[in-house]
Amino acid sequence: MSKKPTLVLVDGSAVFHRGYHAIPPLSNKDGVPTNATYGFTTILLKVIAELKPTYMVMAWDMKGPTFRHEMYPEYKGTRVKQPDDLYEQMPWARKVTEALGIPWVELARYEADDIIGTFVKQSGDLDTIIVTGDKDEFQLINDTTRVYTMQRGFTDTTIYDLAKMQERYGLTPGQFLDAKALMGDSSDNIPGVPGVGEKTAMALIQNYGTLDAVYDNLEKIPGKLGERLRDNKELAYHSHELSRIVQDAPVKLDLAAAELGQYNRTEIHDLFRELGFKGLLSKLPPEMVETVPSLFDLGEPQKKDRAHLKSVKYHSVTTEKDLAELVATLEKTKIFAMDTETTGLDVLTADLVGLSFSVKPAEAYYVPVGHQAGKQLAKDVVLGALRPALTNPAIGKVGHNIKYDYQILHEAGVVVAGIAWDTMIAAFLLNPTGRTQSLDDLAFSELGIDMIPITELIGAGKSQATFDTTDIAEATTYACEDADMSWRIYEKQVAEMGHKDAVGVAKLAAATEWPLIPILADMELAGIELDSKFLHDFNKVISAKILGLEEDIYKAAEQHFNIGSPSQLAEILYNKLALSAVGIKKGKTGLSTAADQLEKMRGMHPIIELILEYRELMKLKNTYIDTLPQLVAADGRVHTSYSQTIAATGRLSSNSPNLQNIPVRTDLGREIRKAFVAPKGRVLVGADYSQIELRVAAALAKDEAMIQTFRDGIDLHQQTAAELYTVPLETVTKQQRYNAKTINFGVMYGMSAHGLSVATGMTREESAGFIQRYFEVRPKLKAYIEETKLFAREHEYTETLFGRRRPCPEINSNNQILVNAAERMAVNVPIQGTAADIIKLAMIALVPRLDGDARLLLQIHDELIIETDASKGEAVAALIRDVMTNVYDLGVPLAVDTEIGTNWGEL
Numbered sequence: 001m002s003k004k005p006t007l008v009l010v011d012g013s014a015v016f017h018r019g020y021h022a023i024p025p026l027s028n029k030d031g032v033p034t035n036a037t038y039g040f041t042t043i044l045l046k047v048i049a050e051l052k053p054t055y056m057v058m059a060w061d062m063k064g065p066t067f068r069h070e071m072y073p074e075y076k077g078t079r080v081k082q083p084d085d086l087y088e089q090m091p092w093a094r095k096v097t098e099a100l101g102i103p104w105v106e107l108a109r110y111e112a113d114d115i116i117g118t119f120v121k122q123s124g125d126l127d128t129i130i131v132t133g134d135k136d137e138f139q140l141i142n143d144t145t146r147v148y149t150m151q152r153g154f155t156d157t158t159i160y161d162l163a164k165m166q167e168r169y170g171l172t173p174g175q176f177l178d179a180k181a182l183m184g185d186s187s188d189n190i191p192g193v194p195g196v197g198e199k200t201a202m203a204l205i206q207n208y209g210t211l212d213a214v215y216d217n218l219e220k221i222p223g224k225l226g227e228r229l230r231d232n233k234e235l236a237y238h239s240h241e242l243s244r245i246v247q248d249a250p251v252k253l254d255l256a257a258a259e260l261g262q263y264n265r266t267e268i269h270d271l272f273r274e275l276g277f278k279g280l281l282s283k284l285p286p287e288m289v290e291t292v293p294s295l296f297d298l299g300e301p302q303k304k305d306r307a308h309l310k311s312v313k314y315h316s317v318t319t320e321k322d323l324a325e326l327v328a329t330l331e332k333t334k335i336f337a338m339d340t341e342t343t344g345l346d347v348l349t350a351d352l353v354g355l356s357f358s359v360k361p362a363e364a365y366y367v368p369v370g371h372q373a374g375k376q377l378a379k380d381v382v383l384g385a386l387r388p389a390l391t392n393p394a395i396g397k398v399g400h401n402i403k404y405d406y407q408i409l410h411e412a413g414v415v416v417a418g419i420a421w422d423t424m425i426a427a428f429l430l431n432p433t434g435r436t437q438s439l440d441d442l443a444f445s446e447l448g449i450d451m452i453p454i455t456e457l458i459g460a461g462k463s464q465a466t467f468d469t470t471d472i473a474e475a476t477t478y479a480c481e482d483a484d485m486s487w488r489i490y491e492k493q494v495a496e497m498g499h500k501d502a503v504g505v506a507k508l509a510a511a512t513e514w515p516l517i518p519i520l521a522d523m524e525l526a527g528i529e530l531d532s533k534f535l536h537d538f539n540k541v542i543s544a545k546i547l548g549l550e551e552d553i554y555k556a557a558e559q560h561f562n563i564g565s566p567s568q569l570a571e572i573l574y575n576k577l578a579l580s581a582v583g584i585k586k587g588k589t590g591l592s593t594a595a596d597q598l599e600k601m602r603g604m605h606p607i608i609e610l611i612l613e614y615r616e617l618m619k620l621k622n623t624y625i626d627t628l629p630q631l632v633a634a635d636g637r638v639h640t641s642y643s644q645t646i647a648a649t650g651r652l653s654s655n656s657p658n659l660q661n662i663p664v665r666t667d668l669g670r671e672i673r674k675a676f677v678a679p680k681g682r683v684l685v686g687a688d689y690s691q692i693e694l695r696v697a698a699a700l701a702k703d704e705a706m707i708q709t710f711r712d713g714i715d716l717h718q719q720t721a722a723e724l725y726t727v728p729l730e731t732v733t734k735q736q737r738y739n740a741k742t743i744n745f746g747v748m749y750g751m752s753a754h755g756l757s758v759a760t761g762m763t764r765e766e767s768a769g770f771i772q773r774y775f776e777v778r779p780k781l782k783a784y785i786e787e788t789k790l791f792a793r794e795h796e797y798t799e800t801l802f803g804r805r806r807p808c809p810e811i812n813s814n815n816q817i818l819v820n821a822a823e824r825m826a827v828n829v830p831i832q833g834t835a836a837d838i839i840k841l842a843m844i845a846l847v848p849r850l851d852g853d854a855r856l857l858l859q860i861h862d863e864l865i866i867e868t869d870a871s872k873g874e875a876v877a878a879l880i881r882d883v884m885t886n887v888y889d890l891g892v893p894l895a896v897d898t899e900i901g902t903n904w905g906e907l
Contacts, residue, residue: 004127005054007258008047008148009116011132012104013061016040016093018133018150020086025810025818028276029431029445031796033085033809037092037275043150044100045283047131048260050157051148055126055258057119058097058104059112067109068242075242078189083815092275099271101262103254110249113137117245120145122253129159139177139245141165170206178211179204181240182229192239193232200225211240269448276434278444308449314480316472317367318375323385326357326365330389333359335396335420337487340405341479343370343466347407347525348633352379353468354475355386356483361491364480374472383414396420398490400439400482406521419517421509423486426493428645429505429513432806437645443485446492451485452478504803511802512840513644519847519856520642520652527637528676528857528865531903532629535675539625542617542668549614556607563614569593572607579604599758617668624662624672631657638676642859648806649829650836652859660860674905683873683900686907687880689862690895691716692835697748699892700801700830701784707892717741723777724770743774748785748831750824785827792826800833835862838894842887849879865904873900 019039026035048056068075097104105115113136120128120140128145130137137147138160147160158164165171171179183201184192192201204221208214214221218230229236272281317326330336337358344350353370367386368376389395391414398421399405406416427437443449457478458465467475497506554560557576561568567590573579574591583600585592595615601608631638638657646653654660659676663669678684694716698706709719714729721732721740732740739760746756753768762770775782792798792811799805806829811822839862846864847856854868854876864884868876877898884896899907 004125006051007055007119007123007126007128007255008051008053008057009119009128009130010044010047010056010058010102011112011116011130011134011137012040012058012093012097013112014133015043015131016090017082017086019043020082020089025085025433027433027807027809028274029434031807031809032275033088034092034275034277036086036089037096038277038280040093041096041277041280042283043131044096044102045280047148049283051129053129053260055255056102056260057253057258058102059115059119060094060104060106061112062106062108062110064108066111068111072190072238072242074189076188078186081814083813083818085809085813095271099263099267101260103257105251107249107251110246110251114246114249115251116140117247118249118251119253121247135176136243136245138165139173139180139243141173169202171202175205175210177240177243178214180243181211181236182214184239185243188242190239190242191235193228193236195224195228211236269450273445273448276441276445278441278450279436281450306450306452308447309477309481311362312480312484313363314476314484315363315365316476317365318377318472320377320381323367323377323382326367327385327389329359329365330357330386330395331392333395335359335398336389337364337398337483337490338390338402338405339399339479339482339486340408341467341475342408343468345404347404347411348635348639350408351468352408352412354479355382356479358480358483358487361488362484364484364487366476366479366483368472368475370468371470371472371475372468376472379412383409383412387414390414390416393417398423398486400424400442400486400489403517403521403524406518407525410521410525416518419514421490421493421514422517423489423493425513425517425644426497426509427489429509429804430493430496430502432648439482439485439489442489446489447485449485451481454478504799505805508800508803508837512650512837512844515844516644516840519843520644522847523856523858524639524641526855526857526867527633527635527639528867528904529636529679530628530632530638531675531677532632534677535625535629535672538671538675539621542621542625546614546617546621549610549617553607553610553614556605556610563611564618566593569611573601573605577605577607579608616666620663620668620672624657628657628672628675640858647836648825649833650800650804650840651832651861652836652840654860659858670905672905673907674903676904678867678870678902681870682867683870683902684857684904684907685866685868685873685876685880686899686901686904687864687866687877687884688897689835689839689884690897692838692862692894693748693831694744695890695892695894696801696834696838697781697784697831699890700834701778701781703778703780703784706778706781710892710895713895717744720744720774720777724773739770743770747771747774748781749828750820788827788830789823792822798826798829800830800837802834802837804829804833804837806833838888838890839864839884842884845887846880846883849883850876865907 016036019042020036023035023039025033026038027033094104107115116130116137117140120130123144125144130140130145130147132147133150135149141147141160141162143162148157149160150157160168162172165173165176169176179201182193182196182204183198184190204214205211208217214229215233218226221229272278315322317323339356340352341354341356342350342352351370354366354368356364356366358364367382368374369379369382390409395418397416397419400423402419402422406419409416423439423442424437427434427442440451440453443451457470457474458467496502497509550563553563557572561572563569570591570593573593574581579601581591584597595612598608598612628638633639640654640659641656643653643655662672664673694706695710698710706716709716717737717740718729718732721736722729724740725732725736739762742759743751743756746759753764753771756762756767756770757764760767788798792808796809796811797805797807806825808822808826810818811826813819813822839859843856843859843864850856850866853872854866856864857867858865864880866876866880877900881896881898885894888894901907
């Protein structure tokens with residue numbers, strides 16, 4: 001690497017477009033689209049970190065025609081207008097660039113390429129690097145100029161110099177321009193020579209050296225190729241002129257203005273706060289921070305100057321007198337914020353180190369109880385004094401991910417009552433499409449405060465210490481800040497939910513989310529017993545099946561190969577076996593072998609079914625059979641975690657391990673479920689809402705025929721099949737019912753004729769006719785779906801019956817892929833979200849009615865699993881049916897199926 005100063009020239013327009021397409025739809029808390037700005041900013045900071053430039057300039061395409069349009073009016077005439085949300089974000093890209101102190105240069109009648117080309121010529125012997133998303137600037141590469149380009153998204157990058165160009169293309173930069181003159185550029189509507197593609201163009205230039213030499217040797221180029229070149233010589237040279245980047249644009253490189261490091265800390269802080277980019281603040285590399293200490297104001301790791309801490313009142317509670325005063329403060333208030341500090345994140349093994357509280361902004365209290373050194377009160381003394389306030393349901397408790405604090409205190413012998421608000425969940429309810437709901441990010445975005453990271457106290461990585469080793473004075477500031485920020489954010493959220501547009505969300509939170517927190521906490525603590533020996537024995541059976549499938553696959557392929565290697569599998573399928581690749585997607589490494597692509601190939605060759613079965617078994621083995629025994633806690637039970645802040649529809653998400661994804665419709669999936677057992681003398685009771693989403697859809701659509709079918713207790717899938725196939729109900733076949741079931745569930749969420757064809761085996765034409773017939777039979781449902789889409793286009797959100805909202809601004813994009821996805825989500829949320837809210841209400845109503853012997857263990861979407869004494873199984877099943885069927889009057893009867901068994905598989 002050269003020691004000369006480095007000049008980085010950024011093709012801003014190309015990088016911005018690359019950022020937009022690399023990041024899925026994203027918006028800040030105000031609903032402003034930010035994905036292009038986020039991708040663009042991420043690339044800029046990545047470039048700064050990797051290239052460490054001395055100087056940096058942003059070149060940008062200016063709106064309006066260029067001199068190339070004067071030469072060729074059709075130039076870029078095939079460009080399709082980009083989605084509106086991309087153009088909306090361009091001003092933000094400029095704000096980010098200028099806040100980072102990078103000059104923004106644009107020039108009428110010229111493109112960013114021309115500005116960059118001119119600056120390259122003016123850069124002298126500086127080490128110059130061009131950052132771009134395309135290959136146009138390759139013609140500018142020379143002894144001192146390289147091109148940094150992104151191959152896919154912006155993570156896969158390559159730097160091209162003269163040697164790399166020769167290695168990759170076998171061309172010099174000048175030859176690359178000559179090749180482009182021959183092959184043209186469809187994206188810029190540069191014609192080139194018709195019929196000459198990239199391969200042919202490069203081969204011609206490699207062979208003859210230059211465009212001129214190609215035309216000097218036309219007699220040596222026979223057939224149609226020679227004829228095409230001869231007939232289109234003028235077009236080739238015209239394309240050469242259009243493709244050539246000019247290096248004499250009327251613009252001057254100002255190195256003084258381009259020197260990197262002239263940042264405005266406040267401007268960056270405020271801008272990133274507005275955009276919701278807190279995570280990007282830390283992306284500036286340390287050496288740049290040292291160069292510009294004013295930007296992030298880091299200083300020594302433990303001594304960062306945080307203005308908000310200068311005016312706070314944070315107290316250490318280390319005497320009985322102080323503790324009594326704190327208790328009196330908490331007991332006389334109606335609500336307070338709380339937080340716990342522990343030795344780890346696993347609630348089953350972590351020890352309580354301290355508790356913090358806040359009842360008003362900028363004031364908080366920390367009570368240390370488990371530090372290794374320093375003055376502190378005994379844990380039992382502290383918990384004894386705080387117990388009345390913590391267990392009083394009349395005093396509201398606020399926290400950020402307060403479920404964790406509830407569990408820690410539960411394990412310490414205190415059962416917290418009166419959970420009234422969780423700032424993490426509230427943030428999700430108010431902005432379900434936000435990137436994160438961490439306390440640090442919320443403090444930054446809502447309050448403009450950069451909180452103390454835990455790593456400042458206990459370090460990071462393998463050398464990370466535990467919180468009990470920290471100095472109590474430092475721990476006090478850190479812990480009090482947590483409680484203080486939770487209180488301040490709570491106050492803001494209360495005000496925000498008081499707004500008329502969020503009243504429904506506030507009611508939803510009070511009815512479902514807050515009361516659910518202690519229920520989920522208790523479920524996670526309870527866990528479910530796992531029969532590890534059963535899984536060990538089952539593993540032998542699965543392993544034998546896998547070995548057998550491997551041999552069958554090798555036999556079908558007529559050779560051994562690595563079945564897990566996509567490239568080797570593609571070689572077997574598409575080259576050796578020569579299977580049709582029509583309709584198969586291509587990736588960076590060639591034709592895809594992904595599961596959804598192999599599904600298209602079923603029936604082509606026996607190897608396809610074998611590979612799909614092999615993959616299914618490997619997934620079961622790796623994800624569950626091998627992994628579950630390793631997750632058993634000391635009590636012999638597996639403890640999953642439930643999240644209320646992942647699924648925008650309101651469904652709970654299970655993780656570590658994810659018990660909601662264990663297959664239920666396959667024999668092997670049911671075998672894995674058999675490993676989840678009731679202890680001796682006890683049973684598991686399963687209760688499952690029957691077709692609840694269809695019942696919700698019938699209610700929302702006011703489809704009297706569907707509603708009557710449910711009221712009559714008739715199987716809707718069978719009824720639908722009878723109507724679609726025009727046969728008597730009693731003669732419906734199993735396959736007909738399956739097809740009807742598939743369309744009943746799929747069509748609500750936008751299932752296409754292709755999707756139905758793949759799912760049922762019908763032809764595409766049959767599927768299209770089936771869907772058309774379905775909507776003729778269900779006109780009310782069709783009308784509801786269309787009305788919901790219209791509502792979503794007008795309001796850019798849809799909501800459940802209980803007020804849970806999910807924004808869908810992409811529905812008004814001019815990117816049809818985004819529109820289709822937004823339409824599916826818009827219809828999905830009211831149906832699936834209402835069903836999710838109903839089962840939450842059922843859980844809240846059920847738990848207080850279970851006696852001390854019965855425990856709710858799991859929620860698997862529409863199903864609840866309860867463990868109880870064997871003698872009470874039937875009574876508990878009857879209780880659950882009563883609660884679940886009557887918890888909400890939908891206008892359509894709710895039906896519940898219950899089963900009793902000694903393991904989950906039996907249910």
